[in-house]
Amino acid sequence: MSSQTIAFVERVDGALHDPLLQTALERATTRFTSNRARAVADVDNFEALRNQARAIRAGALARLDELLVRLAENVERYGGHVCWAEDGAAARQYIIDLARQRGVRTIVKSKSMASEEIHLNEALEQAGLEVIETDLGEYIIQLAGETPSHIIAPAIHKTREQVRDLFVRHLGMEPTDDIPTMTRTARTVLRQRFLQADMGISGVNFGVANEGAIVIIENEGNARLTTTAPRIHVAIMGIERICESLDDLGVLLQVLARSATGQRLSVYTSIISGPRRPHEPDGPDEFHLVLLDNRRSEIIGGPYAEALMCIRCGACLNACPVYQSIGGHAYGGVYSGPIGAILTPLLQPEIPDAHKLPHASSLCGACEWACPVKIAIPDLLLRLRADAVKNGNYEVYEPLAMFGWRQVMTNPAFYRLGGKMASLGTRLLGWNGAVRWLPPPLDGWTKQRDFPPFAPKTFTELWEERKKQE
Amino acid sequence: MTAQPRRRAALFVTCIVDQIYPDIGFAAAELLERQGVEVHVPRGLTCCGQMAFNAGFRDDAYAVAGRTIEILRNQGDVVLPSGSCGSMIRHLYHELFHGTRHATVAKELASRTYELSEYLVDVLGVTDVGARYNGVIAFHDACHGMRYMGLGRQARTLLNHVAGARIVALPGSDECCGFGGLFAIKQHQISEAMLHRKLMHIMECGCDLVVTSDASCMTQIAGGLSRSKSRVRACHLAEVLANRVKI
Numbered sequence: 001m002s003s004q005t006i007a008f009v010e011r012v013d014g015a016l017h018d019p020l021l022q023t024a025l026e027r028a029t030t031r032f033t034s035n036r037a038r039a040v041a042d043v044d045n046f047e048a049l050r051n052q053a054r055a056i057r058a059g060a061l062a063r064l065d066e067l068l069v070r071l072a073e074n075v076e077r078y079g080g081h082v083c084w085a086e087d088g089a090a091a092r093q094y095i096i097d098l099a100r101q102r103g104v105r106t107i108v109k110s111k112s113m114a115s116e117e118i119h120l121n122e123a124l125e126q127a128g129l130e131v132i133e134t135d136l137g138e139y140i141i142q143l144a145g146e147t148p149s150h151i152i153a154p155a156i157h158k159t160r161e162q163v164r165d166l167f168v169r170h171l172g173m174e175p176t177d178d179i180p181t182m183t184r185t186a187r188t189v190l191r192q193r194f195l196q197a198d199m200g201i202s203g204v205n206f207g208v209a210n211e212g213a214i215v216i217i218e219n220e221g222n223a224r225l226t227t228t229a230p231r232i233h234v235a236i237m238g239i240e241r242i243c244e245s246l247d248d249l250g251v252l253l254q255v256l257a258r259s260a261t262g263q264r265l266s267v268y269t270s271i272i273s274g275p276r277r278p279h280e281p282d283g284p285d286e287f288h289l290v291l292l293d294n295r296r297s298e299i300i301g302g303p304y305a306e307a308l309m310c311i312r313c314g315a316c317l318n319a320c321p322v323y324q325s326i327g328g329h330a331y332g333g334v335y336s337g338p339i340g341a342i343l344t345p346l347l348q349p350e351i352p353d354a355h356k357l358p359h360a361s362s363l364c365g366a367c368e369w370a371c372p373v374k375i376a377i378p379d380l381l382l383r384l385r386a387d388a389v390k391n392g393n394y395e396v397y398e399p400l401a402m403f404g405w406r407q408v409m410t411n412p413a414f415y416r417l418g419g420k421m422a423s424l425g426t427r428l429l430g431w432n433g434a435v436r437w438l439p440p441p442l443d444g445w446t447k448q449r450d451f452p453p454f455a456p457k458t459f460t461e462l463w464e465e466r467k468k469q470e
Numbered sequence: 471m472t473a474q475p476r477r478r479a480a481l482f483v484t485c486i487v488d489q490i491y492p493d494i495g496f497a498a499a500e501l502l503e504r505q506g507v508e509v510h511v512p513r514g515l516t517c518c519g520q521m522a523f524n525a526g527f528r529d530d531a532y533a534v535a536g537r538t539i540e541i542l543r544n545q546g547d548v549v550l551p552s553g554s555c556g557s558m559i560r561h562l563y564h565e566l567f568h569g570t571r572h573a574t575v576a577k578e579l580a581s582r583t584y585e586l587s588e589y590l591v592d593v594l595g596v597t598d599v600g601a602r603y604n605g606v607i608a609f610h611d612a613c614h615g616m617r618y619m620g621l622g623r624q625a626r627t628l629l630n631h632v633a634g635a636r637i638v639a640l641p642g643s644d645e646c647c648g649f650g651g652l653f654a655i656k657q658h659q660i661s662e663a664m665l666h667r668k669l670m671h672i673m674e675c676g677c678d679l680v681v682t683s684d685a686s687c688m689t690q691i692a693g694g695l696s697r698s699k700s701r702v703r704a705c706h707l708a709e710v711l712a713n714r715v716k717i
Contacts, residue, residue: 016659321646325663360657362650362664363524364613379565385526394526395656402522406530409485409516410537419489434696444658449665449693452490459488459495463511 008353008360011330021157025327028156032318035262036370042264043254053255054373056248057309060240064300067209067242068291074212078274080287088118091290095120095201095234096127098288102232104129104198108190110216110223111135112203113312114236114292116148116334117347120201132193134222136186143170149328149336151314152260157327190222200226200284204237205312206252207289210245213273214289217257217266224270233275233284239291240300240308252311255372259313295347303383307342309373316367316377322360331357338367338377345384355393358384397441416458423454478508479589480545482538484555485517486685494685497712498551498586505594512541520558523566524651535566539575547593548583551708552684553615556585561618585615587683587707591624598631601711607632608640608677609707610668610691612684616644625683625707632710640680641671647682649690665694672702679715683707 006014015021040046060067072082085091099107107129109115121142124131133142137155141148143166148154155163160177167173173185202223206215214235216223227233243249257263276283299308317323317337328336332351333344341357348354358381367377388394408418429435434450437443445451457465479502483495499509519535522528535558542548550556560580567576590596607629615621622644629637648654648664655661668691672680678701682688685706692704705715 012657012659016663321648321664321667322657322660325660359653360660362613362646362648362653362661364646364650365617366613366644366646369617379562382524382526382562382565385524386528387526389526389528398525398527402525402527402530405522406533409519409534412514412516415516422489436697442655444655444661445693447658448662448697449690450696451693452689454489455492457492459483459492460511460515462492463495463499 008356011332012326015326015330020159021327024157024159025324029318029324036259036315039258039262049255050372050374052251056243056251057373060243061308067244068239070209071207071242075289078212080274080289083290085290085292087294091118091292092120092123094290099129099199106130106197107199107201108132108134108193108197108226109201110226111138112236113151113334114203114238134190134226136220139186150317151312194225194229197230199232200230201234202227204235204241206249207237207242208246208249209242211273213271215249216270219267221268224268227272228282231284232286234288236290236292239293239296256311256313259315259372299346304346304380306375307380309375310339311373313372315370319366319370342380355388419458423456426453476508479547479549481509481511482515482548482550484550484552487551491685493714494551494706494708497708497714500712501599501708505596512545515541518555518558520555521651531566536572539572539579542579549586549589551586553585553612553619553621554684554686556583557614557618559583585619585621587624587628588621591627597627599628599711601713602633603710604634605679606636606638606677607679607681608638608675609643610640610680610682611644612682612687613646615683628711638675638677640675647687647690649686665690669694678702680704681707681710
């Protein structure tokens, strides 16, 4: 069963009881967070850089319409084509039609969260096209028939032993745990595919409006091959992933690489404008840029607009104690972790229990502190929770509980009475100063924790007694 | 020579301290009084409203917090033994009351609201409150206070002056203990996983007392320590500073 059809609580349960996942998560998130800390300390004033990056993102969103038009005009000026895709269906159809018209049979893909968001691979395969993911992590999960569990490290949930078994089964590799051997095996298979492919599909880290260019950063070189070897290159870009100039790009690339992998700059930074020019030796004959809206323009100008500043670095995932505990698949959507708990209800509301994701947070704020563009993630989660309540999405007992709580907290007589009842109740249930069992819906507390009994007299009562004595 | 007017502060002990841990309230009052602050407890105070606000029930939160704002009107400095409730007032009341008739009052209240350790160190300039504890102390940073009120340094300063105590670093002291209000109940499995990591660090660091400046985190950590029959105890910062931790 895919993670997208199971209730949130079951997905969480499965993740917490998967020892391999727990091992993989701990290894990976610890490595990511310590690398990020080192890369951040390496800059004189990372805080200033964050502020600058935030201002750039805010400025771009404020003039999104203007910048998108400029980007599209410049792309076309360089001989590229632009598809304005209102939703996933429009984007999928454009790519499928293009593939059919050009007689495409094999497609290589480099990493793209936008393509995951619109379930592009499934649609292409149903249209009879062969699709091969070429990012090593994406290739691994494609072989496993899974979805990414991390924005930048899609196979973060897999251990090397699991990858070995996949490669033995699908690629006929001799059993070995040696990572260079496994990488070499994948490379040999993928090289063939690059040469066979008629179309390459990539994501976009940033579009640069003034240059009519898209920017892709990566560490493996597969995106560069995807965008140059096949005769057609299709790039899919969420409309919000835009900046105005190369100067702005310079700032964004610095915070992105540091926040994502702890690098000063990724190994490959490709700035691509249009298809191959007549005088150029390499490059595709055609370049198509798919600008994907898919609900984003509804978010602009609203209470969640700030979420569109996200540059998909994954730092909030690595920093999040909830993500560290349950991994990405439990979130159900394409985007996981704290930013996923915001983006999934907004972009993929069809995911079961999407409205529950904003509750999958202790609101500790580690995400906001790690975010290179300082998105106030906890504040947005709180707004989503309020929206969910307005839409009638809450636990059955909650309205009554909140009503009772409100009466108790606004009425001194009820407050005293409620306190006395809680004190009596918890002292009856307690033993040796600890309550080991609470009735539903509070029983979640006492499964693995004790609860203290309420005091016989409140601080307020005791304080007033003291004042009288004085 | 004119006598300095005596500083006066309203103590808002918070609902959890009022109902479950009155000792923490008295410890906080004592710490302030020992610095010459005249402590008063405004009548009828209950709760900052965070529980409902975090659950998404903003109307209920508004009713409770609106009443709290009225009670705290013209009460001078407001001191809370909690960075979480403190940050609710300082950081989130802005969102809750935005565009309402309470907006201005909420902003004014935020400007005179302090967490206890912050008030002692940053406002009163105290570093040594004359406490003694013969044992090994580790400090856990409560998330909201640390991130939204800039706390941590103040408590460590005060703890470093506790006579007889050895302060050890708690690995991952800035990682959430997993409390998170109703999160601890609604997402109890995740909350438990987070608590277990916290407990592991507490066991590792060799402390016999883990101190934090929020009664809610303390309840989470103490609940886990008690269930796992650990000899390590958890207490509120005010308790150890006011010599109220019995050995």
